[in-house]
Amino acid sequence: MTARDQEATFRRWLDQHIGLILKVVRGCVASPQDQDDLFQDVLLQLWSSIPAFRGEAKETTWIYRVAFNTALAWRRGERRRREGHERFLKFCESPETQPSHLDSSPEQEIVERLYAAVRQLPKTDAALALMHLDGLSYQEMAQVVGISENYIGVKLNRIRHQLANKLKGANNER
Amino acid sequence: MNVDEYFDQLQSAWRRQRVGAELLANADADVLLKEVQRNEKLWRTVNLWDAMLEISSGFLAALFFSYLGVRHAHWTPFRLPDWDFLLVAFACAGLASFRLINWVIQRRNRTTANDPLKACIEASLKEVEHDIWLRRNVFWWCWLPFTMAFSVSFCYASLRLHTLKFLAFLVLFVIPLAWWGLRLSRFTVRKVLEPRRQELEALLASLK
Numbered sequence: 523m524t525a526r527d528q529e530a531t532f533r534r535w536l537d538q539h540i541g542l543i544l545k546v547v548r549g550c551v552a553s554p555q556d557q558d559d560l561f562q563d564v565l566l567q568l569w570s571s572i573p574a575f576r577g578e579a580k581e582t583t584w585i586y587r588v589a590f591n592t593a594l595a596w597r598r599g600e601r602r603r604r605e606g607h608e609r610f611l612k613f614c615e616s617p618e619t620q621p622s623h624l625d626s627s628p629e630q631e632i633v634e635r636l637y638a639a640v641r642q643l644p645k646t647d648a649a650l651a652l653m654h655l656d657g658l659s660y661q662e663m664a665q666v667v668g669i670s671e672n673y674i675g676v677k678l679n680r681i682r683h684q685l686a687n688k689l690k691g692a693n694n695e696r
Numbered sequence: 697m698n699v700d701e702y703f704d705q706l707q708s709a710w711r712r713q714r715v716g717a718e719l720l721a722n723a724d725a726d727v728l729l730k731e732v733q734r735n736e737k738l739w740r741t742v743n744l745w746d747a748m749l750e751i752s753s754g755f756l757a758a759l760f761f762s763y764l765g766v767r768h769a770h771w772t773p774f775r776l777p778d779w780d781f782l783l784v785a786f787a788c789a790g791l792a793s794f795r796l797i798n799w800v801i802q803r804r805n806r807t808t809a810n811d812p813l814k815a816c817i818e819a820s821l822k823e824v825e826h827d828i829w830l831r832r833n834v835f836w837w838c839w840l841p842f843t844m845a846f847s848v849s850f851c852y853a854s855l856r857l858h859t860l861k862f863l864a865f866l867v868l869f870v871i872p873l874a875w876w877g878l879r880l881s882r883f884t885v886r887k888v889l890e891p892r893r894q895e896l897e898a899l900l901a902s903l904k
Contacts, residue, residue, distance in 0.1 A: 644899070682699065
């Protein structure tokens with residue numbers, strides 16, 4: 523693969539799947555700075571993984587794998603200790619800088635609480651929850667995680683109940 | 697409303713979020729690409745430097761002590777240079793070779809970020825366990841040969857050259873260095889590697 527092809531693929535993935543990456547990042551870490559660090563690490567790993575991408579797996583499966591593996595290996599502050607870097611995820615630094623669609627509409631509130639609930643799950647369960655919320659099939663999830671589809675079903679059943687109960691519990695407290 | 701219905705509601709709210717647009721307002725693809733390329737270069741350099749520092753310093757020390765060995769040798773025909781500093785050079789080269797072979801083997805076994813999660817967790821666990829084993833046994837493969845070589849060589853050099861400076865170097869620098877290195881390895885195992893191993897074992901257990 524030439525450098526030009528790698529660059530073109532990266533741009534296309536950014537264009538088409540940036541939402542997926544941001545969801546994984548926000549589902550794995552909470553603070554804006556950590557999200558920014560992890561986001562940049564995921565992009566770096568994605569960039570490095572492109573030459574190995576032969577199109578045998580679906581692009582989304584590939585990106586999920588890279589994103590979750592990076593998130594699992596990620597260590598808070600490691601990148602900041604090593605280098606100074608520009609921040610890109612400025613959207614959630616303060617309420618004033620948030621775009622209009624991130625206002626406190628009831629639906630956005632539900633989404634924010636879902637992110638918080640997902641972050642409380644064990645990391646592998648959080649990965650499954652994020653893919654399930656995005657509507658991936660059991661087969662695709664099995665390819666990303668490397669476990670059987672049956673087991674995915676068992677785990678998802680438990681995760682759905684956990685998440686629903688957490689959010690219902692939070693609703694009742696309010 | 698039962699749990700499944702409620703979860704379906706959550707799922708539809710989730711799918712309607714417009715998360716992608718948030719970033720593009722602040723950084724376009726060109727800026728991100730440039731940053732990623734810069735980070736990749738830096739990342740490669742830092743990783744290689746981390747690995748090579750220990751190995752190359754071992755080989756450099758071996759070169760330095762070989763030079764000392766040759767320089768302080770009494771050159772007589774059909775006789776090898778005096779062995780004192782050469783023993784240290786041999787120990788340093790041995791340690792550096794051991795680290796180099798270990799680095800190559802570990803690098804070959806490493807998974808990539810595009811492997812399935814379970815395979816990556818298993819590989820990381822193996823890597824951490826190997827690192828713990830290395831650091832727990834650092835006395836046997838590193839500090840014992842290192843300090844023994846230095847002690848024997850420097851005591852012999854002090855006697856041969858009628859000076860106490862080598863003995864002083866041994867007591868004031870080499871032995872404290874070995875002690876500090878040993879403590880540092882134990883600290884790293886306790887504070888960094890063991891928690892990481894437990895974390896990875898828990899992750900793997902959650903997938904079994």
